Amino acid sequence: MSGIRIVGSHIRNQWFSYFAGISMVAAGSLFATQIPRLIGSVTDSLRDGTLGTSEMAGYVGLIILIGVVRVGTGWGGRVIVHHKGRELTYNLRKQLFEKWGTLSPSYYHRHSVGDMISHALSDVEVVRELVSQGINQAVSGLAMLLGAAYLMAVHVDWRLTLAGLGPLLLIPLLVKWLGPQIRVQSQRSQEALGAMAQTTEEVIGGIRAVKAFGTEHVVISRFENRVDTIVEEKMRFVRLSALFAALVPLMVNLGFIFVLGYGGFLLTMKTISLGDFVAFTLYVTLLRQPLEQLGNVLNIIQRSIASLNRIDELLRVVSEVLDRKGPLLDRPLQGTLEVKGLTFHYAGSKNDVLTDISLSVKPGQTLGIIGGMGSGKSTLADLLLRLYDPPERTVFIDGEDILNYPLARLRDGIAYVPQDGFLFSTTVLENIGFSDEYPDREKAEHCAKITAVHENIQCFPEKYDTEIGERGVRLSGGQKQRIAIARMIYKNAPFQIMDDSLSAVDTRTERRILLNLRELSTSLPDSEGGKAKATIIISHRLSAVQHADEIVVFDDGRIVERGNHAELMSLSGIYAELWFMQAGLTEESDAQRQRDTSEPNLDAEMDVLEAGRMEEVL
CATH class of the missing domain: 3.40.50.300 (P-loop containing nucleotide triphosphate hydrolases)
Known part of the structure; x- marks a missing residue:
């Protein structure tokens, strides 16, 4: 859907309400065009001396009636149109929110939070202004302009009408000249607002770091720069808009000058009556308001086109992760996971993040994953959640390719x-x-x-x-x-994934939580919905995974070690080295680390590990 079609689709869906509202606004403006003609008739009657008390009362009553009808129809029509404008605001923000929920993480890596907030707040408000105030002013102005032009040409003099409306023909040239500049500048202003919102969000979210480093002056300076940019872009926009808004009334004033000159000439030549001349000058004066409204509408259109294009660009983004076409396995997950030869790299990169990964976990089992930063642990979790799509036939849940499950069903079965x-x-x-x-x-x-x-x-x-x-x-x-x-x-859920989620918990509390989780994940089905769960614990802290049924060690996107705690300790490899480091035994010689490979006492080793941490703290 292109930018302007967003508005077109909304109006088509609400056509009856818009038809009723527009008709009422137009009727109110057309009634207003009758007043100059009535005053012209009163002027001619006064000049001829034929205006009596009863006739004057009739004219006054008619003008009052026209005013009341104009106010009633104009007010009712504007309320209807504004209400529909608010509905569009609601629908657009709902669509934007739903769209954000479907997009993959890569989109959020490329776009700032502030820019998205600007879409939902500022851009949507500009569009609402178009479909409410813009439509009301356009209909009111056009109805009054066309009605006045018709009455001027038919009931007064067509030559005087051309003289009065001739300068208005220059307005389309103004639109062609200034319109694109206003549209571009409006987009720049919206982008500047998005940048400021992003800076604000970052500062508020990181206020502890700001205060801890004592860098309030730095963030204030950055914020001032963002605000200065907004002021500069807004002032450029204001200068263009103000120039356009000033040139439109100038055209009206030129028409008024032509009417006074040429109309006075026709009056002296007795081509038109005094009443016609008075009515005509009132018509030209009456046209100032609708022409200013139309000028404002053109401004709104230029600004809203920029905002509509920004919104449309977002709504047309296609997520990199979608449900497959064709029949899908829309059934509850049971809790069996198997990864076979998984190799993965991010779009736009040739370097593999994961290489030949194979592992499995069943209900009631716990799989521990450890490794250094950037070793691919969290990427694997993202693939299991299908935040990114894994290659076909590399990840299986309950014996079926993960790509065959609907996204909603898959994520409903995973707690993360x-x-x-x-x-x-x-x-x-x-x-x-x-x-x-x-x-x-x-x-x-x-x-x-x-x-x-x-x-x-x-x-x-x-x-x-x-x-x-x-x-x-x-x-x-x-x-x-x-x-x-x-x-x-x-x-x-049948699957539980914890991604380094115990790093801020002390060791004793960690042990208590893990013991409770182990009892929970191995429990049999009960009346309260409890059932055995497949648990995956990703961690830098080995104490979080030491009781896992299997532990895999990631290094540079590959599995370099696997086994339970005792088996990995007997290998004296990366896992054993990390264990000693976290236990505070890094000064121990390699010979001392070649320990008896018999089944270790895990509780005793946990005490050593905790003592090592306490030693580091002290």
């Missing part, structure tokens, strides 16, 4: 905790019960107890009804992560 543990600026209850429109309080409290955050929540001012602020700003890092994990548990 992202690295940042993102929370919404609402209550604790609504964050934990995010997967339900109306969260169950008892269920949310149970999930919070599993993640050892219930006691903290009970200390909040309004407990589970406490507003946590934007992105959970009122919570500590550990509280945010535990609430995010509780949200995962609440969803009760």
Whole structure:
């Protein structure tokens, strides 16, 4: 749908309401064109001495009636059109929000949050102005202009009409000259607003870092630069708009001058009557308002075209991840995952992020994934969620290619905790019960107890009804992560994926949470909907994965080690080295690390690991 067709489609869908509103506005303007003619008749009657009291009362009553009808029809029509304009605002913002929900992460990597906010706020408002105020003023102005021109030509003198309206023929030239410049400048102004919104969002979101570094003067300077840019772009736009708005009344004034000169000549030659001359001058004066309205409408059109094109460009974006065409497996997921020879690279890049990845996990099992930064761990999670599409026949769920599942069904079967543990600026209850429109309080409290955050929540001012602020700003890092994990548990999905979501939790609490999760994921089906779950834990901290049924070690996009904790420790490879480092035993010699490969005491090793962390803290 091209930019202007967005408006066309809306008007077609609401054609009856627009027809009624436009008709009423036009009728009000046409009634107004009768008043100069009546005053002209009164002038001729006064000159001829034929105007009596009853005739004057009749003229006054008729003018009052016309005024009342004009106000009633004009008001009613404008209300109808403005109401439909508000409906378009609602529909456009809804479409934009729904569109953002379908786009893949790559789109958000290329576009700023501020620019998208500008789409939903500023651009949509400009479009609303077009379909409400723009339509009302255009209809009112055109109806009055055409009605006055007809009455002037038919009932007065066509030559005088040409003299009065002749300068108005220059207005299309003004539109051709200034219109494109106004449109381009309007787009630049909107883009500048988007850049300022982005800067504001970043500063507010990172206010702790700003204050911690004492760089308030830096962000203030950046914000001032953004505002200066907006002022410059807006002033260029204002100068162009003001020039256009001033030139249109100038054309009207030129017509008025021609009417006075030529009309006075016709009056002296007795070609027209005094009443005709008075009526004609009133008509020309009356035309000032509709012509100024039409000039304003042309301004609105130029601005709205730029905003419509920006909105249309977004609505036409095709997501890189879509449901396949043809029949799909629209059935609940059971919890069996298998990855076979997965090799993946991002669009536009020739370098593989993942190479020949093969792994599997079944209901009741836990798979641990560890590796350094940039080793491809989070990319694998993105592929399982189909935020990006994996190559065909490389990822299988319940024995079927993941690409054969509808996106909605696939994601409904996966509960995911992202690295940042993102929370919404609402209550604790609504964050934990995010997967339900109306969260169950008892269920949310149970999930919070599993993640050892219930006691903290009970200390909040309004407990589970406490507003946590934007992105959970009122919570500590550990509280945010535990609430995010509780949200995962609440969803009760067959797959659970935790992407480094325990990094801000102390070791003792981590052990408690993992023990609860292990009991939960291996539980048998019960009357409350509990069932065995396949759990994937991605982590930098080995303590989070040490009890996993299998642990895979990523390095440069490849699996370089796999096995359980005991098997990996016996290899004395990357995993064992990381374990010793995190346990604070990095000074130990290689000979000392070649330990007995018998089954280790995991609880004892956890105590060593925790002691190492405490030593680092101290």
